[in-house]
């Protein structure tokens with residue numbers, strides 16, 4: 001049996017028989033119930049969809065569900081997609097009279113998710129939906145599709161006839177098997193559906209080798225090692241705590257076509273804080289609340305006396321009325337430039353909130369030695385040693401020199417002993433003279449509010465103006 005499992009690259013592909021056997025093993029000796037597997041499968045499908053097609057742009061989803069477990073996966077996916085912020089519709093023409101399925105239908109009805117009969121579906125699906133989930137047939141499909149699925153499959157095939165220049169056609173996401181394809185041979189006649197995304201479940205079936213669309217995902221973060229061993233399955237690692245993983249090549253796309261249409265709440269003069277520091281803190285809190293990774297990462301741009309700018313990322317380590325603080329090596333390239341020209345600019349970009357705080361511009365000073373000393377000793381010991389080892393921005397012959405010195409220092413400063421801060425390591429503080437807050441909006445008509453200091457009646461206040469996007 002194991003020998004017949006096919007590999008392409010490092011991933012295994014299952015035959016139809018093997019797929020059914022894996023199913024039986026999971027639900028027999030391994031103690032899974034069909035409900036559980038279906039829930040995990042449907043969740044994997046929904047998370048895969050969300051990886052590629054965001055609900056802000058692809059909102060209306062039609063899940064076309066078949067009579068078997070593949071259809072059940074579609075019903076579960078529709079429920080999760082609803083909770084992820086999509087607007088799902090379901091077409092489920094051949095309902096299975098089993099409590100599992102009627103329960104799934106009840107759950108969807110309780111969310112007021114509309115069920116559409118085949119007759120209620122428009123001829124042209126491209127106007128009313130952004131995503132079509134093909135959950136008609138999975139690995140038990142055989143022969144030619146019978147009504148009403150033959151016509152439904154035709155609707156998916158015919159989509160491109162309705163493609164109009166000004167309209168983005170809906171994408172097709174197939175669950176486990178592109179419906180109508182032979183489970184092992186794929187799209188034999190070449191006239192079957194051409195999904196944009198395939199979400200294989202447990203392990204891809206042989207037909208997936210013929211999938212040439214841009215997005216192939218695997219959902220199956222529930223396969224116990226016993227199954228993987230029995231079928232000699234080579235399966236990819238799932239990242240983090242994700243339910244799905246991209247397999248196959250990442251899409252080869254034209255970089256010039258990569259773009260986001262930003263959709264954000266309005267950002268108005270009336271709402272902003274009078275003090276830009278308060279506004280910065282507010283946005284920083286939002287970035288924290290949104291769970292963004294390293295919201296304190298900022299690009300620092302400097303120029304030396306030659307006037308040629310350089311940028312690099314540093315971590316913000318403190319912000320108050322005196323300015324923005326980061327720590328670094330005082331003999332680095334940035335330090336040399338700052339000694340020649342103390343003016344610098346900071347830039348934060350908070351992807352996920354469509355926000356950047358651009359142009360925190362001002363002059364830079366070193367922080368006090370005590371401040372550097374205090375921060376240095378708050379760092380993990382490894383980073384303290386790293387700072388000693390790295391003659392930042394100088395040319396070195398290879399990684400080995402760093403590791404060699406690190407090891408020596410590790411021995412020198414055993415366990416609890418104090419690691420002295422090198423003289424050449426410390427902080428800088430930028431005192432802002434200008435701020436700009438930017439929030440992305442549709443059609444590139446973004447909000448930009450700029451703060452600059454102004455003298456009014458001998459008092460320094462921040463003047464706020466709106467800039468054209």
Ligand SMILES: NC(=O)C1=CN([C@@H]2O[C@H](COP(=O)(O)OP(=O)(O)OC[C@H]3O[C@@H](n4cnc5c(N)ncnc54)[C@H](OP(=O)(O)O)[C@@H]3O)[C@@H](O)[C@H]2O)[C@@H](O)CC1
Pocket residue numbers: 019022023026037038041066067068069070071072073136137138139140141142143144145146149175176177201202
């Ligand atoms: N561990 C796993 O493996 C997991 C598996 N999972 C999922 O289960 C899927 C397999 O499910 P499944 O076995 O219920 O079969 P599926 O493909 O949905 O269809 C069977 C139905 O279609 C019908 N039918 C067949 N041919 C037809 C035709 N030509 N024209 C019309 N009808 C036709 C057939 O009717 P019959 O031929 O028996 O009369 C029967 O009613 C799998 O792909 C994956 O999505 C996940 O949920 C969890 C993990």
Ligand SMILES: Cc1cc2nc3c(=O)[nH]c(=O)nc-3n(C[C@H](O)[C@H](O)[C@H](O)COP(=O)(O)O)c2cc1C
Pocket residue numbers: 294297310311312313314315316326327328329332333334335392393
């Ligand atoms: C997210 C991120 C944060 C960083 N934070 C710092 C930092 O706080 N201090 C630092 O010296 N380098 C930091 N680095 C490394 C710098 O980007 C840079 O490579 C290094 O400081 C040398 O820059 P220079 O040669 O222009 O002086 C960070 C890099 C990244 C990607």
Ligand SMILES: Cc1ncc(COP(=O)(O)O)c(C=O)c1O
Pocket residue numbers: 315327328379380383
């Ligand atoms: C070289 C260097 N120094 C300092 C830092 C800031 O790190 P920490 O949070 O340990 O101070 C970083 C972060 O990436 C870094 O790469």
Ligand SMILES: [K+]
Pocket residue numbers: 070134135136137138174175176177178179
């Ligand atoms: K399918």
